[in-house]
Amino acid sequence: MNKSSIELKNVEVVFPVYNATNLSLKNRVLSAVTGGKIDRAHDGAVIVKGLQQINVKINPGERVGLVGHNGAGKTTLLRILSGIYQPTSGEADIRGECVSLINIGLGIDTEATGRENILLRGVMMGMSPAEIKKISNDIVDFTGLGDFIDLPFRTYSTGMQLRLAFAVSTAVKPQILVMDEWLSTGDEEFKERADKRMADVVSAAEILILASHSKELLLANCTRLIWLEHGKIHMDGNPEEIATKYFGQ
Template sequence: MTLASPASPEVSITVTDLTMRFPVYGVDAKSLKKHLARVTVGGSLAKSIAGATEVTAISNLNLKLRPGDRLGLIGHNGSGKTTLLRALSGAYEPDQGQIEVRGRIAALLDLSLGIDPSATGIDNIRLRGRIAGLSAREIESRMDEIAEFTGLGPFLAMPMKTYSAGMQARLAFAVATSVEADVLLMDEWIAVGDAQFQKLAHRRLLDLVERAGILVLASHEVDLLRLYCNKVMRMDSGVASPVMDIRKLDELMAA
């Protein structure tokens, strides 16, 4: 995978003949475990080789995105959407093919990543900020704004293990959306917190999306895709459809 400098003159994503495979060990051909393995990473299952079942999560995918593209990924659970997002973020290396991403990436894929239950909310803001690619100086300069947006007040001085799941999600969301990104990758965890916080979250996300050059969003929510995206692509057992205009969403979902 090639990650170009954030100072690149043109933000872009170019994926050429991408194939992603995962070996799954100790899985019998007719077992429930095999079914769960497919659902976990998506794609299709090959024959067992040397005790491992090979899962092809993405097969020969080609994709080109340019500034202004907002791509929605659709498909059932296990179709390869999250695997593609992780590959674009650099978390997974291609087995075959190439990925070139020009611009600074913000990957909003896992709200629980990097959370330290024993540390305070403030310390977790710093930790999550570093994971998101912010420098220590950038984190401190944004600390007041992030802390205010969480709405957690004095709880920020308490250990995260005392937080409810909703409180943890609010903190993680506030940090994840404080970044400046050329390429924004988002999985389907946008609806966090109560109704009031969700309104604030959507406004914050819309602002973040408007500032980003490219968005790739995986979701089952039709209204969400129409709100954020202008293009759509369907994943089915690791195989991608052609990229279509978002106005073709209903047609693509029915295919």
């Protein structure tokens, strides 16, 4: 398997914001008919610069923490790093299979049974049905759901639902792991096992990217911090140094 790596060169992301009037074809046609030069402001198109001048190179083995205030561009950068958005300009070279654990409930169908949901969620995580079948029993054991696994997901308590989603989501060991806040769930007994499982997945990943608002978490897991401010990299480097500055303000 090839080593994973991430390289962003001068990445810029520009969001077009379409409001209802702008989104419609009507305006396009009408403005074409009037024939006048309608510039952007007239047109109502608002453009938001999500990210600007992002230059980052992440090597295998790095644990990168992402900090920044709301709206600083963390989610956008996470999406660039996991290959969902492609930069409007600049280059993003992402090598290695990447899994993002942002919403672990994605793909879950509440009417389907627990077992079917393992398949659904597993497919979303990039596994093939054959692979899922192999690990399916491990997942059931881990959740401790027992016979409940063959009942519809909607009959589960919130805690049970979280357990299942968590167990499937952490069943894959990707090369690049992208997380928005740490995954932790359940009562005391489960939490302990969950934390251990999470730690296994994290240590198996070649690259970890973790956006978080928790200083302890970032310091405990990261070897590097990137501080985003207004869509630009404000600081990039040693976790202690940056954490004191960011959280110390």
